[in-house]
Amino acid sequence: MPQQFISPADLINRQIPPEILDQLQVLGRIQFKPEDTTPSAVSTTGTTPDTTVADNLSGVLSHVAEMEGLSKQIEDMIDQLTKDMAIPVDPNNSTLKAAVQSLSPTGDGSTITKDIFDTAMALIDHASILTMGYDPFLAALTGDGSLKGSYLNCSDVTRDIAKTWEVAKSAPSSPSQPIADQTAKIEDNYAKQLAQMVIEILQNFFFNMLWPKYMVDLSIINPIRLMIANPLDSIICFFKNLKRGCGDRAGAFTVKSPDCLKLNGPVNKALTKFRCFLLCIPPRKLWDPTKYKPMVDISHCHCVDLQPCPPAPAPVNPGVDRDSKLGGMSNLMDSLFDASVPTCSDTLSGVPSQNAAGLGVPPQCLQNATTVVNAVVADALSPTDPTRSPGPAYGTINSPAPVSTPIPSVTEQTENIPVSNPVPVTGSTAVSNYRYWGASTQTTYDAPTITGLYYKTISNVITNNFTITVGVGEYIVYAYPSRLGDANIAINGAPGIFDAPTSLSITNTNAYTENYYVYKSTSSNLGTVNMEVA
Amino acid sequence: MNMIKNGYVAGAVLLIPFSKKLRDHVETEKFLCRIVVDNDQTKQFKQNTADLKDQLFALRYNNEAANKLTAEGKAKNGD
Numbered sequence: 001m002p003q004q005f006i007s008p009a010d011l012i013n014r015q016i017p018p019e020i021l022d023q024l025q026v027l028g029r030i031q032f033k034p035e036d037t038t039p040s041a042v043s044t045t046g047t048t049p050d051t052t053v054a055d056n057l058s059g060v061l062s063h064v065a066e067m068e069g070l071s072k073q074i075e076d077m078i079d080q081l082t083k084d085m086a087i088p089v090d091p092n093n094s095t096l097k098a099a100v101q102s103l104s105p106t107g108d109g110s111t112i113t114k115d116i117f118d119t120a121m122a123l124i125d126h127a128s129i130l131t132m133g134y135d136p137f138l139a140a141l142t143g144d145g146s147l148k149g150s151y152l153n154c155s156d157v158t159r160d161i162a163k164t165w166e167v168a169k170s171a172p173s174s175p176s177q178p179i180a181d182q183t184a185k186i187e188d189n190y191a192k193q194l195a196q197m198v199i200e201i202l203q204n205f206f207f208n209m210l211w212p213k214y215m216v217d218l219s220i221i222n223p224i225r226l227m228i229a230n231p232l233d234s235i236i237c238f239f240k241n242l243k244r245g246c247g248d249r250a251g252a253f254t255v256k257s258p259d260c261l262k263l264n265g266p267v268n269k270a271l272t273k274f275r276c277f278l279l280c281i282p283p284r285k286l287w288d289p290t291k292y293k294p295m296v297d298i299s300h301c302h303c304v305d306l307q308p309c310p311p312a313p314a315p316v317n318p319g320v321d322r323d324s325k326l327g328g329m330s331n332l333m334d335s336l337f338d339a340s341v342p343t344c345s346d347t348l349s350g351v352p353s354q355n356a357a358g359l360g361v362p363p364q365c366l367q368n369a370t371t372v373v374n375a376v377v378a379d380a381l382s383p384t385d386p387t388r389s390p391g392p393a394y395g396t397i398n399s400p401a402p403v404s405t406p407i408p409s410v411t412e413q414t415e416n417i418p419v420s421n422p423v424p425v426t427g428s429t430a431v432s433n434y435r436y437w438g439a440s441t442q443t444t445y446d447a448p449t450i451t452g453l454y455y456k457t458i459s460n461v462i463t464n465n466f467t468i469t470v471g472v473g474e475y476i477v478y479a480y481p482s483r484l485g486d487a488n489i490a491i492n493g494a495p496g497i498f499d500a501p502t503s504l505s506i507t508n509t510n511a512y513t514e515n516y517y518v519y520k521s522t523s524s525n526l527g528t529v530n531m532e533v534a
Numbered sequence: 535m536n537m538i539k540n541g542y543v544a545g546a547v548l549l550i551p552f553s554k555k556l557r558d559h560v561e562t563e564k565f566l567c568r569i570v571v572d573n574d575q576t577k578q579f580k581q582n583t584a585d586l587k588d589q590l591f592a593l594r595y596n597n598e599a600a601n602k603l604t605a606e607g608k609a610k611n612g613d
Binding site: 077084160 | 539570575576587590
């Protein structure tokens with residue numbers, strides 16, 4: 001049965017059978033399967049479908065719309081919080097200074113501004129297209145089509161550069177050809193490249209290891225020596241009366257050592273020649289001097305006499321320690337990122353068939369962009385100077401984007417949190433401090449007693465609602481900053497009876513001192529009660 | 535991470551990779567919705583992408599092949 005592909009064009013305003021939706025969900029092409037409220041188009045032949053695919057997908061569309069709004073809000077927030085970026089560049093860091101200058105020709109390279117950072121990010125974002133790659137979706141749509149645009153300098157690439165691009169018409173590309181065909185073609189190419197790469201890795205792995213030598217010696221040579229060559233050579237040498245001896249055992253009619261036999265026995269000599277032949281076979285076919293550097297010592301085999309084996313590749317720059325360690329790889333990287341070295345991407349001479357209009361940037365641009373982004377991230381991760389002011393709270397952005405579902409704001413902490421897990425004080429423009437409460441047998445209070453109460457939360461409002469259990473001989477104690485004003489405290493919905501509040505100065509864990517009102521219940525042993533502070 | 539250093543909030547810079555991944559994901563989902571459903575909401579999806587400062591994703595919509603995948607484009611092309 002021939003394989004059939006489904007064209008998305010065939011699915012417009014059509015019902016998608018549940019079995020296909022299941023497959024799409026399994027393949028990850030859709031995240032949510034619409035509610036199966038109607039039978040599929042296949043099974044309802046002859047009946048009128050109540051709803052269309054668009055109706056079924058309304059939930060998905062709403063979700064995507066919410067995600068879009070969320071994404072826009074986050075992007076606007078990032079733009080707002082980085083719009084005044086001005087990171088000073090170390091004048092001694094010539095690499096970073098040159099990178100900044102290349103991304104902003106009008107600047108002096110002394111400061112990384114938001115525009116420069118945006119240019120760097122745009123270069124990285126658009127790298128795949130600028131370096132003759134493709135957006136996967138665009139490639140699937142346009143086949144071998146490409147983008148039209150002019151050759152660009154580093155500083156020309158901004159976030160809105162894509163507005164100047166056009167998708168070149170590609171004659172062979174036709175939507176009548178299912179997208180699946182085109183994506184399958186791309187995937188096949190990638191698969192072939194991957195398979196080729198795996199083969200090369202295996203070849204290098206196989207022939208650069210020592211085990212071919214051991215495999216030849218242990219599986220073929222050594223058994224033959226022990227069983228055939230050595231006994232034969234011993235007999236031959238015994239009767240041949242060798243004059244060329246082997247150390248102390250020289251002379252006629254003596255037992256020869258294995259090493260002696262290996263060197264002088266005619267059968268062993270033939271066997272050694274055969275061993276060298278086996279070891280020299282792989283290089284003849286696969287010895288690429290740019291990739292293969294044999295680790296097996298076969299110099300004594302005189303392979304050149306047996307077959308033409310090229311010598312191992314010599315370092316490009318002999319004497320440079322880095323090159324000797326990297327095997328010439330550093331020179332390759334230098335040539336990629338050195339603007340003085342002409343490359344295909346510099347001249348675009350090698351890629352006219354892929355993009356005749358010549359859209360692209362030198363690889364040096366991407367290197368500069370990476371340098372700038374790394375510098376910004378390093379600055380962001382560096383320790384903060386405590387003398388600088390705290391930033392605005394995230395909830396106080398001036399111009400948030402209108403969204404259908406805004407980011408949930410952080411609500412006030414109303415739960416009882418044990419002191420053992422205190423809420424950390426974070427930077428904020430509003431002054432906040434702890435409120436303390438708990439049950440205590442004491443009737444007079446000092447700062448350590450209050451800060452030692454079981455519950456505390458950070459807040460700058462007076463309202464609070466909590467439940468507390470008060471045992472025998474214990475009183476309810478509630479303390480809050482006096483600047484918040486007087487409090488009305490209710491117990492189980494009725495006005496609570498408390499002693500007149502006392503004033504106390506308390507220093508919190510951040511060394512901030514403030515006056516507090518301390519309320520104590522008049523009665524003890526109240527059991528479990530609900531407290532409402534207003 | 536909420537402190538201002540050199541004029542910007544450090545945490546915002548560290549949030550950029552997540553933001554870009556989210557945008558890529560959202561635009562992919564929007565485009566899939568657009569080629570399957572042709573209604574006001576998906577038209578708004580396309581318009582929102584066109585209004586982005588970075589129009590890289592708009593290239594997916596603005597070509598003949600993509601047009602022919604939508605009912606709107608099919609009508610325009612006379613298919």
